[in-house]
Amino acid sequence: MLFLTVLVSIILVVLIIVIINNSYLQALKNAQKNIIDSLHEAIIIVDEHKKVVFYNQTAEKFIGTQTQTARGQLVDTVLKVTKDTAPVPFDIYCQSSNTSDEKFFLQQEGSEKTQISIATRKHIYGNDSKCTLISLQDASKERQLEEMKVDFVSMAAHELRTPLTAIRGYTSLLQMHYATQLDAEAKELLTRLLVSTTNLTNLIDNLLSVSRIERNNLTVETKPFDLSIIAKDIFSSFQQQAQTKKQHFTLNLPNKLPLVMADPFRIGQVFINLISNALNYTPEGGAIIVSIFDKKSYLEISVQDTGEGIPEEALPRLFTKFFRVSGSLEQGSKGTGLGLYITKSIVQLHNGKIRADSKLGKGSTFTFTIPTATQDQLTQDPHRNDHAFLTVKNGQGIIVKKPR
Amino acid sequence: MRKILIAEDDFFIRDIYSKVFSLSGYDVQVAVDGMDALEKIKAQPYEMILLDIMMPKMTGIDVLRNVRSLPPPAKDVPIFVITNLGQQNVIEEAFKLGMDGYILKSQVSPQQIVDEINNFFTNKESTKQPTS
Numbered sequence: 001m002l003f004l005t006v007l008v009s010i011i012l013v014v015l016i017i018v019i020i021n022n023s024y025l026q027a028l029k030n031a032q033k034n035i036i037d038s039l040h041e042a043i044i045i046v047d048e049h050k051k052v053v054f055y056n057q058t059a060e061k062f063i064g065t066q067t068q069t070a071r072g073q074l075v076d077t078v079l080k081v082t083k084d085t086a087p088v089p090f091d092i093y094c095q096s097s098n099t100s101d102e103k104f105f106l107q108q109e110g111s112e113k114t115q116i117s118i119a120t121r122k123h124i125y126g127n128d129s130k131c132t133l134i135s136l137q138d139a140s141k142e143r144q145l146e147e148m149k150v151d152f153v154s155m156a157a158h159e160l161r162t163p164l165t166a167i168r169g170y171t172s173l174l175q176m177h178y179a180t181q182l183d184a185e186a187k188e189l190l191t192r193l194l195v196s197t198t199n200l201t202n203l204i205d206n207l208l209s210v211s212r213i214e215r216n217n218l219t220v221e222t223k224p225f226d227l228s229i230i231a232k233d234i235f236s237s238f239q240q241q242a243q244t245k246k247q248h249f250t251l252n253l254p255n256k257l258p259l260v261m262a263d264p265f266r267i268g269q270v271f272i273n274l275i276s277n278a279l280n281y282t283p284e285g286g287a288i289i290v291s292i293f294d295k296k297s298y299l300e301i302s303v304q305d306t307g308e309g310i311p312e313e314a315l316p317r318l319f320t321k322f323f324r325v326s327g328s329l330e331q332g333s334k335g336t337g338l339g340l341y342i343t344k345s346i347v348q349l350h351n352g353k354i355r356a357d358s359k360l361g362k363g364s365t366f367t368f369t370i371p372t373a374t375q376d377q378l379t380q381d382p383h384r385n386d387h388a389f390l391t392v393k394n395g396q397g398i399i400v401k402k403p404r
Numbered sequence: 405m406r407k408i409l410i411a412e413d414d415f416f417i418r419d420i421y422s423k424v425f426s427l428s429g430y431d432v433q434v435a436v437d438g439m440d441a442l443e444k445i446k447a448q449p450y451e452m453i454l455l456d457i458m459m460p461k462m463t464g465i466d467v468l469r470n471v472r473s474l475p476p477p478a479k480d481v482p483i484f485v486i487t488n489l490g491q492q493n494v495i496e497e498a499f500k501l502g503m504d505g506y507i508l509k510s511q512v513s514p515q516q517i518v519d520e521i522n523n524f525f526t527n528k529e530s531t532k533q534p535t536s
Contacts (some may be wrong), residue, residue, distance in 0.1 A: 161488055164511055166416035172513040173420055177427045221496065265495075 043134040046075045048130035049157055050090055063134065064108050079134070080107040081118070092121045094132060106136065115139045128242050146214075155210035157204045164204065168197045195285050206338040209269075210321065213345045214300045220263040220349045224373035227260045227267070227299060228253050231292060234271045245284050252291040261373040262301055265345045274303040282307035282363070284314060298352070298372055304365040310358040319344040343368075405431040406525065407449070411441035411467065412456040412486070417509070421454065421486075424514040428522070438462025442470050450481055452521060455503075457487040457494060465494070468501045482524065486517065 036043060042059035046052055051111050052075055055067045063070075063079060070078045079089045082105045093104060105113040123133035171194045179187060212218040235251040242249035260267075271290075278288045286306040293300040312320065314325045322337040347354045347368045358364035408430045412418040422432045433450075435441035439461040445453065453471070457464035464485060472479050484505045485498050491503065495506050507517055 162414055162417070166414070166420065167489070169417065169420035169424075169514050172515060173424055176513075176515045177424070289451075 001372070014276075016052040017030065041137050043387050044070075044079065044134045044136070046090070046132050046134065047125070047128050048171045052078055053125055053128070053131065059136070062108075062138065064111075067175050075134075080103070081116075081137075082107055082113060090228050093118050094134075097189055115143045117142075150214045153207055154215075155212065157208045160204055161201075161208075164197065164201055168194070168201060171197060186348065188261045203338075206342060209342045210338055213342065218266075218345065218349065220346070222261050222263055222350070224259040224261055224378050225264050226257060227262070227301075227370065228257050230264055230268050230271060230288065231301075234268060234275065235290060238275050241279055242288065245279070245282075245286075247279065247285065248287040248291050249279075250287075252289065254292065254294050257292065257294060257299065258296075258372040259378065260370045261377050262350050262370050265347075267350070267370065270343050270346050270368065271301075274368075277339065278303050278305040278364075278366075281305065287381065288362075295369070296372070298369045300367060300369050302365055304363065306363040309360040309362055310356065310364055311360055315356060315358065319354070405429065406451045407431045407433070408452045408454065408521075409433050409435060409441065409444055409450045410454045411435040411438065411459065411464070412454070413459045414436055414456075417456075420514050421517070425521075427516045438464060438467045442466050445471055445478060445481065446474065446518060449477065452524075453481055453483045454486050454517075454521075455483055457458055457498075459484060465501065468498060468503055472502050482528075484521065484524075 037057035039056065039058055042062040043054070043056040044052060044059050045054035045150075052070045052073055055070045060066055065078055075090045079090070081090075081093055083103065087107075088104060104118055105114055106116045107113045115138075117139045118137075119135050121133050123131045123132040129292070137275075144286060171190065174182075175190050177189070179190075182190065209218065231251060231253065235249075239249060255342075275290065282288055282305045289302075289304045291302050291304070293302075310325055314323075317323045319340050321341045323341075324337040344354050347370070350370055352369040352371065354366065354368040356364060356366050406429075408425055410418060410421045410425070410432060412421060412434070413436055418434050418436070422434055425432045433444065435444050438459045441453070441455065441459075442462065444450075445467075455464040455467060459467075462470075464487065465507055468483055468485070471481065471483065482504045483502075484507060485495075486507045486509050487494070487504050498506060505520070507520060509517075512520075
């Protein structure tokens with residue numbers, strides 16, 4: 001009798017535990033589903049054969065395909081990701097989405113495309129350990145905000161430029177033509193005023209270039225031209241600055257260079273940015289070597305200095321916006337952290353590459369490539385005898401002259 | 405004294421350029437917009453026109469186009485475009501319309517512009533001499 005009571009009790013307890021446990025698991029599963037469905041991100045899980053195995057509610061709304069339809073299909077037929085207008089397959093964005101800030105778009109059924117950000121990660125789903133979890137986010141609001149920011153910067157910079165030109169103009173007028181009426185101290189103050197306004201002008205010009213880059217508005221008008229002309233012109237404009245710091249400043253050019261297919265004005269900016277950096281970050285008595293190498297299908301240009309160098313950990317971020325090597329601010333060197341970002345963008349718009357190699361205390365080398373003009377481009381270009389030339393004054397002024 | 409017309413709508417910039425060119429020995433006249441510039445060019449001869457692009461009533465590009473279609477000698481006046489616009493397409497268009505030079509005003513000091521114009525006249529005279 002006692003034995004029977006104990007047995008029944010045990011069975012009851014086990015049953016109760018099983019029931020509670022089951023309903024608990026059920027509740028947990030429901031909660032989990034609710035959480036996943038209420039996420040702002042669309043969540044899609046694909047198996048190793050790139051077939052959709054899971055699809056949350058946000059994905060249904062965002063992509064416009066029902067879970068039942070999506071499940072079992074190849075991910076590329078459900079999720080149409082594009083970059084510019086070209087479709088980007090799963091294999092590609094799976095590799096690049098977590099690291100790059102590339103702009104991907106989602107092409108939805110019967111509506112316009114939306115800018116998205118994608119993240120992917122390896123995932124275990126059920127017994128399948130080779131799944132991939134894709135999470136998508138609508139980035140169109142961020143993009144709108146980004147555009148507003150760029151518009152604002154661009155407008156502010158434009159509006160600042162006119163009064164600033166006036167301030168600079170009057171200052172240099174005072175310095176050039178009324179200096180006899182000023183004492184030594186006033187002249188010194190005037191020089192400082194001019195240096196500061198010049199820095200401000202450069203900053204504003206850089207901001208405008210950045211806002212053009214970010215709106216994809218920075219145009220390069222390529223034409224075949226002789227890069228050595230611009231290199232020599234810019235080289236000689238910096239010679240005085242190098243002499244005042246007793247720097248050995250040399251330009252190495254091959255005897256004959258093929259014409260490059262590039263925008264002379266923009267390439268001039270690249271030369272100016274790299275050379276002025278090299279001069280600024282190289283101490284007195286150091287050396288700066290600018291070399292151009294003929295690599296047949298492209299030219300390789302290097303700007304090498306024996307300056308303070310760049311710490312290894314700073315190299316990957318060197319070409320990003322507003323990045324400045326830590327410590328350079330304290331050392332009193334001027335700069336906005338925009339020059340190299342603009343430089344890289346210009347080189348990339350020419351389908352060229354740029355990289356920096358550096359050793360702390362030894363110096364840095366910046367190398368970029370510019371494609372040479374093909375035979376077709378040489379024969380097609382109607383302006384081939386009509387080059388616009390650049391004149392550079394003191395390493396910053398740019399005057400374009402028509403040769404007579 | 406060389407007679408020069410400065411067409412620029414911003415009061416301060418116009419003032420700076422007139423001062424610096426006067427101080428450098430030029431006979432300076434000013435125009436406050438594109439229409440004003442074209443009327444003055446039609447009315448009397450100049451040896452040089454400095455032309456802003458973004459001006460009310462008529463843009464510098466339109467002034468350039470109009471001047472180049474005037475009867476000689478007015479159409480052959482040297483024209484330097486002075487602007488803040490850095491866009492290549494504006495430069496290209498102005499080149500096609502026959503401008504003689506292009507200066508980005510935010511990039512250079514007023515004195516550099518004067519130097520540039522002085523150079524222009526020196527070069528012009530030196531190329532003229534051997535032929536005459």
